[in-house]
Amino acid sequence: xxxxxxxxxxxxxxxxxxxxxxxxxxxxxxxxxxxxxxxxxxxxxxxxxxxxxxxxxxxxxxxxxxxxxxxxxxxxxxxxxxxxxxxxxxxxxxxxxxxxxxxxxxxxxxxxxxxxxxxxxxxxxxxxxxxxxxxxxxxxxxxxxxxxxxxxxxxxxxxxxxxxxxxxxxxxxxxxxxxxxxxxxxxxxxxxxxxxxxxxxxxxxxxxxxxxxxxxxxxxxxxxxxxxxxxxxxxxxxxxxxxxxxxxxxxxxxxxxxxxxxxxxxxxxxxxxxxxxxxxxxxxxxxxxxxxxxxxxxxxxxxxxxxxxxxxxxxxxxxxxxxxxxxxxxxxxxxxxxxxxxxxxxxxxxxxxxxxxxxxxxxxxxxxxxxxxxxxxxxxxxxxxxxxxxxxxxxxxxxxxxxxxxxxxxxxxxxxxxxxxxxxxxxxxxxxxxxxxxxxxxxxxxxxxxxxxxxxxxxxxxxxxxxxxxxxxxxxxxxxxxxxxxxxxxxxxxxxxxxxxxxxxxxxxxxxxxxxxxxxxxxxxxxxxxxxxxxxxxxxxxxxxxxxxxxxxxxxxxxxxxxxxxxxxxxxxxxxxxxxxxxxxxxxxxxxxxxxxxxxxxxxxxxxxxxxxxxxxxxxxxxxxxxxxxxxxxxxxxxxxxxxxxxxxxxxxxxxxxxxxxxxxxxx
Ligand code: GLA
Numbered sequence: 001x002x003x004x005x006x007x008x009x010x011x012x013x014x015x016x017x018x019x020x021x022x023x024x025x026x027x028x029x030x031x032x033x034x035x036x037x038x039x040x041x042x043x044x045x046x047x048x049x050x051x052x053x054x055x056x057x058x059x060x061x062x063x064x065x066x067x068x069x070x071x072x073x074x075x076x077x078x079x080x081x082x083x084x085x086x087x088x089x090x091x092x093x094x095x096x097x098x099x100x101x102x103x104x105x106x107x108x109x110x111x112x113x114x115x116x117x118x119x120x121x122x123x124x125x126x127x128x129x130x131x132x133x134x135x136x137x138x139x140x141x142x143x144x145x146x147x148x149x150x151x152x153x154x155x156x157x158x159x160x161x162x163x164x165x166x167x168x169x170x171x172x173x174x175x176x177x178x179x180x181x182x183x184x185x186x187x188x189x190x191x192x193x194x195x196x197x198x199x200x201x202x203x204x205x206x207x208x209x210x211x212x213x214x215x216x217x218x219x220x221x222x223x224x225x226x227x228x229x230x231x232x233x234x235x236x237x238x239x240x241x242x243x244x245x246x247x248x249x250x251x252x253x254x255x256x257x258x259x260x261x262x263x264x265x266x267x268x269x270x271x272x273x274x275x276x277x278x279x280x281x282x283x284x285x286x287x288x289x290x291x292x293x294x295x296x297x298x299x300x301x302x303x304x305x306x307x308x309x310x311x312x313x314x315x316x317x318x319x320x321x322x323x324x325x326x327x328x329x330x331x332x333x334x335x336x337x338x339x340x341x342x343x344x345x346x347x348x349x350x351x352x353x354x355x356x357x358x359x360x361x362x363x364x365x366x367x368x369x370x371x372x373x374x375x376x377x378x379x380x381x382x383x384x385x386x387x388x389x390x391x392x393x394x395x396x397x398x399x400x401x402x403x404x405x406x407x408x409x410x411x412x413x414x415x416x417x418x419x420x421x422x423x424x425x426x427x428x429x430x431x432x433x434x435x436x437x438x439x440x441x442x443x444x445x446x447x448x449x450x451x452x453x454x455x456x457x458x459x460x461x462x463x464x465x466x467x468x469x470x471x472x473x474x475x476x477x478x479x480x481x482x483x484x485x486x487x488x489x490x491x492x493x494x495x496x497x498x499x500x501x502x503x504x505x506x507x508x509x510x511x512x513x514x515x516x517x518x519x520x521x522x523x524x525x526x527x528x529x530x531x532x533x534x535x536x537x538x539x540x541x542x543x544x545x546x547x548x549x550x551x552x553x554x555x556x557x558x559x560x561x562x563x564x565x566x567x568x569x570x571x572x573x574x575x576x577x578x579x580x581x582x583x584x585x586x587x588x589x590x591x592x593x594x595x596x597x598x599x600x601x602x603x604x605x606x607x608x609x610x611x612x613x614x615x616x617x618x619x620x621x622x623x624x625x626x627x628x629x630x631x632x633x634x635x636x637x638x639x640x641x642x643x644x645x646x647x648x649x650x651x652x653x654x655x656x657x658x659x660x661x662x663x664x665x666x667x668x
Pocket of ligand 1: 353
């Protein structure tokens with residue numbers, strides 16, 4: 001699986017950084033529209049996403065279409081020189097559709113039938129929804145294909161956002177078909193799911209249900225398959241609309257907006273192959289003071305989905321959102337910092353939700369480019385300043401982030417497996433471990449890619465696989481061959497434990513990777529809440545420290561101990577090991593080391609891998625380089641501190657003021 005758009009698809013290329021946002025003109029009287037266009041020009045907006053929730057306005061009655069207003073706003077935008085990312089409006093089925101087809105309402109895991117009056121009220125497997133969505137998509141595509149202002153098609157909106165899994169009868173029927181395609185026979189399904197356990201044997205596919213709320217947890221393989229199926233069901237919805245648009249318009253690229261790193265409902269490796277350009281939405285966790293690290297992670301993940309190529313930030317916020325607990329507003333400089341950080345990590349477009357802050361409705365307290373308070377505001381001046389700045393960075397378009405030497409293995413299926421309950425500890429979590437490792441690497445100044453476990457690893461020196469719980473034999477072999485050939489692997493606990501069907505790799509943990517790591521664990525020894533263990537050093541490379549969450553009754557089987565538990569349930573057992581395997585090295589981190597210890601482990605692993613860490617970089621300064629095909633380099637220096645920092649550059653030192661961003665351009 002390459003997990004990236006194919007190169008034979010139409011390319012998105014505005015020739016400058018895309019700047020703009022979701023534009024919902026139907027929320028405003030038409031007199032406002034010319035003002036909108038004038039303000040967009042003032043702000044340097046060159047792209048807007050149009051019509052995302054407009055189905056009810058475009059098809060006010062079944063089969064009756066009203067495109068007049070859309071024609072008028074498209075003409076106005078075109079005259080104003082603003083390009084359009086035209087959306088199929090299928091994320092907001094109209095009320096008439098809901099009344100006519102009550103069976104289309106999605107059903108939650110506990111059987112609750114969800115109502116309408118919000119958005120996204122549809123079952124992804126509903127034939128009635130498929131038919132209606134195809135009809136409006138075809139009308140829209142036919143009408144606007146070839147329009148010179150339409151430079152991108154935006155299918156639907158955030159698949160899997162509100163509706164990720166539907167448990168209605170139509171979904172169950174589609175799930176059975178999906179299972180039959182996967183397993184061919186019911187015996188195959190019984191074997192894969194291990195249904196001998198708790199007497200869950202099925203006599204036919206018709207007997208299988210969705211893993212809904214039940215007296216106890218449903219079979220974990222059934223749960224993971226339902227998540228695979230649900231991601232695929234939504235992908236079918238996307239493909240249906242994409243193919244209709246493609247038939248009408250073979251030239252203009254097509255995308256949909258992911259939520260990479262924010263939600264985990266879709267297997268985006270599979271989705272990325274289906275879009276012409278990867279686009280994503282990102283929102284900060286407002287209350288976290290280190291939320292810029294989560295932003296970097298999401299941007300790195302998105303770039304990786306794009307195969308290292310440019311991608312679009314389709315939405316973020318100018319300031320506060322309205323859907324978190326405390327919606328903390330962005331302070332001066334923060335919007336620019338966030339935007340430039342996405343740009344630094346490969347984005348060729350910086351877009352927002354939304355252009356004009358709504359007066360009514362659920363999102364009226366969500367920030368926008370034009371705020372309620374109008375244009376005589378610091379907020380608007382910042383929007384204009386950002387547009388002006390991006391307008392001067394045309395040469396950045398199409399450049400790529402300097403190829404990272406380090407990769408983190410990312411797998412949505414492992415996450416689904418870890419989430420389905422009944423694990424040795426509630427402290428286990430795919431995202432929890434990824435975040436722990438990513439955060440340390442961020443502080444070390446290492447830019448990382450994310451890779452699918454089956455991906456070609458040959459371009460990397462260091463690969464980290466924290467809590468890759470599902471490890472298929474083929475994926476283990478991929479890692480094995482790469483380490484044998486000279487790679488350095490860092491694997492954490494709860495990697496390599498089960499296969500794709502949630503069946504344990506037997507013979508001691510971590511079953512799939514034991515030979516590579518040179519260890520064997522007899523038993524998991526999870527720690528109590530808040531419990532810490534002391535770690536004693538057995539190697540000059542990593543000083544002693546402490547750890548929490550996890551320990552194992554671990555034995556060396558070729559590896560050397562780097563750290564040992566000095567107390568706790570695993571006292572005397574290795575906690576961190578290092579194993580020479582073929583030409584390479586494999587580390588096993590069998591606990592959750594505190595930050596300083598994890599940093600020391602990663603430093604030592606980088607040394608093994610020959611990954612040079614940046615020196616002299618001030619703490620809190622994010623530095624990422626993009627390189628253009630012609631050799632020009634763009635160094636993005638983002639100061640997350642509230643004090644100025646000095647960056648040593650060849651020739652002279654550069655001061656990056658507190659909270660500000662500098663872009664250093666070097667042409668060859
Ligand atoms: C998502 C949606 C937008 C809007 C924003 C608010 O990204 O795509 O329509 O609701 O959230 O943050």
